[in-house]
Amino acid sequence: MSLLPLTFLLPLAGTLILALSRGRLDARACTRVGVTSVGLAVLVSLWVGWRFLAAGGQGLGITLWTWVTVGDFRPTIGLALDGLSLTMVGIITGVGFLIHLFAAWYMQGEAGVRRFYAYMNLFVASMLLLVLGDNLLLLYLGWEGVGLCSYLLIGYYYRTAANGWAAFKAFIVTRLGDVFLAIGLFLLFRELGTLDITEILARAPEVWAEGAWQAQLASLLILGGALGKSAQLPLHTWLADAMAGPTPVSALIHAATMVTAGVYLIARLHGIFELAPAVLTLVGVIGALTLLMAGFAALAQTDIKRVLAYSTMSQIGYMFLALGVGAYQAAIFHLMTHAFFKALLFLSAGAVIVSCHHEQDMRRLGGLWRRLPLAYAGFVIGGAALAALPLVTAGYYSKDEILWEALAAGHGGLMLAGLIGALLTSLYTLRLIIATFHGEMKSDNARHAEPGRGPAHGLPLLVLAVLSTFLGAWIHPPLAGVLPASGGAEVHGVGHGVLASVAALVSLGGLVIAAWLFLWRRRWLAERVAGGWEARLWRFWHQAWGFDIAYDRLFVRPYRGLVRVLRSDFLDRLLLLAGWLSWVLHRGLSGTQTGKLRLYAGTMVAGMTLVLMVLVLRGL
């Protein structure tokens, strides 16, 4: 019996212990439970991974029990381990543990630590079920579970109503995508008669020809789910607001793991997308559009975490681009490196935010590099990886692979979008670092910054920093055999070298331009964006291309109007008309009961006359 189920059972046990403790555990004990459960899960997944690799990458399946049996409908609570899920498990438990550890520092002194760790552990458990589930219904369980935890953690600081609404928005928007996914499951089950992922992938090419409408529809519906979860156009609007949660939450859920679930889903079901080439191309196009849109939006943000949020969207856009050109392995590779360096960036941002007394507006920070050297180092290393600084960073290797695959697959346009995105990435990354750490300190919060101490603060930053360098790129996910090899891997030409050099130049060029703009020409820039069309453009980007406003007008307000119109339950009132009618009749008739004999006699005579008249007339 493999220890695999323990990976998700341990964090789940953590949640249960915390949830049922009813105040018997103090904050320290809660922290210990929360961190330990994930720490043990790391050990288990190391053991499982080692056994898996030692056995030569032999896939492993464990059925715990059959969830439901009704006729042919027989989904199980069953786990399946292969190279892809092992990679995800490694990221989720490994990065997850570091973030839990960091949270021990970040959350100290906050009220409600018990709640925080209960949610975080539940999140890790759900996410593990998502990637380990051997059938789509169990995957859907994990999928919704992480959504719920995301909701709860975004709204963690519940006393501010805005945080609750941000959480609300995140849940509803992703749920919209989930409905597509759910309908996709209904369709897949009707057409293929199973929800088991292996069987689906085996049966789909037998039942459907390439380009069959069922395959197109199914992959479109699955894509809908992936777009919501991974914050891609047009369902991306929730992610920036999701930054209302504590920063470790943003690092774990909204950067490293949950938002990449869409990438995982498409990679996992690549067999269906292969049968629908048009939809696969759409995946790439959406990725390209999102990475550009989010790149520009990131340029104009003033909140550290919002910059990182848009940057996450943009990087997931790269992953979608990779999926779209059939480079599934490159997408997962970038998913992994992104998890490392984006978690590092978020945790460093968390270090800055706590050190500066919860100040996260870049306009009120600055000059912190001397006071917060560790956070600064984290930002520099993570930023370098994000901007794909050539050769020394993990991000360079993964991004380069994506661009090359796009070119090799003949999608020149997508490759170009990726290059422009790389330029934007360099620009906003350096802007972020310069505004936060250089120049003068722009508020008392920054002037009185207190650097974090202790292993819970330092260790996660250090480990993630190491993983964000080229050392992290040495970890090769064992994906061969799970995901098809893509075209670019076989073509080794001069082209790759040229593209790599161009990409490196773009990245470096972006950094130079950014340094020039934000260091030497800062005053000039500030004057330009103070008024005129530049200001309008800036505001447009700041509002992330106005999607929120448009959606508000198009969907939210009509919905609220509809609710307001219906509130009084007009159908009920309509039926009450019957009651009203009988009441009116009652009033009318009871008015005739006057007690006056004369009136009664008169009415009687009139009535009889009437009846007789009718009889006589009919008789004629």
Add this chain to the structure above:
Amino acid sequence: MTLFWLILIPFIGGLLCWQAERFGDLLPRWIALATMLIELAITLGLWFHGDYHLANAGMASDSVRWSMEWRVAWIPRFGIEVHLALDGLSLVLIALTGFLGVLAVLCSWHEIVRRVGFFHLNLLWILGGVVGVFLAIDLFLFFFFWEMMLVPMYFLIALWGHSGSEGRTRIRAATKFFIYTQASGLVMLVSILGLVFAHHANTGEYSFAYATLMQTPLSESTAMWLMLGFFVAFAVKLPVVPVHGWLPDAHAQAPTAGSVDLAGILLKTAAYGMLRFALPLFPEASQAFAPVAMTLGVIGIFYGALLACGQQDIKRLIAYTSIAHMGFVLIGIYAGTPLALQGVVLMMVAHAFSAAGLFILSGQLYERLHTRDMREMGGLWGRLGSLPGFSLCFVAASLGMPGTANFLGEFLILFGSFPVAPWVVVIASVGLVLAAIYSLLLMQRVYFGPPQGEGMLADLDHREYVMLLTLLVLVLLFGLYPQPLLDTTAAAMGEVQRLFGAVPQSTTLLTGMP
């Protein structure tokens, strides 16, 4: 005889409670609790010792098979009998009645202080009537119990209810409830008599027996009219939009125990009625009517959800969510595939648990805050101990979070209905988003935002904690391992499906388009 005792026990217990009132308030409570525990124990005993797989093994005989049966002549001249029978479906619903009965007694422990004995008499008589509905297969007896359970419910709302704002008094709510269900019940009586007379015209003898009447040959239009009579009665009780108007008022004005019973069991009698009578007695007419019924289900999902979003009263909000959830049940029933029908069973049980949980929670909120208006709440998360955590769990169940029984119920219905009516399922799925909206609106308005007051309110005591934890464990248990439940009802639902004559799902599976 056991079956007869199942009905008798609550009635006797009720009388005892009434009389025990003279010895103080505590005795009736304990008697009521003991009564419902005995009821529950007997049902569970039947569950463990009985065999409910009877009709499953290819027994496509024409006669209906029961696990237990008990019959005594009542009015022989008209062929009326006291004829009780038990199969998997009725067993599950009776067990549910027993369990929710225990909860109803427990949750009124501190809430009800006036006329405690008489309150429990009414409470137990409702439950007795409901058990009778679930057991009776003589149509006259069924109608008898169907009407019987209204009267104590009327008193429960009218005497122990809360009066709301805007002229929504408890008397008015009780009257509305009574008139709606009474009027629709009379329509059903007409249908029952019509069916009996049609049978009499054929064979020359009167009979109200289920198995006999099922064989009655009917012309297409007669069957349709008679079926509609049944449908109207059940539609009011389920409730189906547009005849749902009694439900929000009754729920909002009823005491907690009344709401728990209403949402948990009384609504289920309607679904049971459809499954037991409307579909099997008039399969062709029901099949022809199915598109209309499913459309009504979809309308219910949307109408209920939209109205739930607009409510200020927390109990009215939950009441409207019931309407939305029953929309799924209606779709599942008329889809008629084994998967959908089993989903209906699971959904009924799940909704009973989650709605009961939410109503108990709002009762507890009311005891602490003395208001049900959500505008006067807000920011309560940190002030109530473990109550918000439970609310969160039941809200998650109500929005169909996987892992809860509600999710499986909804999804079995949708999976099962998709081959039959893909568009209905696609539109109904949008209801899942609306479910998320109203559920989270409740959380937002009650628990999040700036606190409206200072200081802690009373935490849950042991009675409340155990009640809620039990419900939650059951919701999760049936969400992760519903098989014991589904195995029990498989035969009964297979029977419904066979009589309803829906196309077996497996044949449409690999053929592509419906």
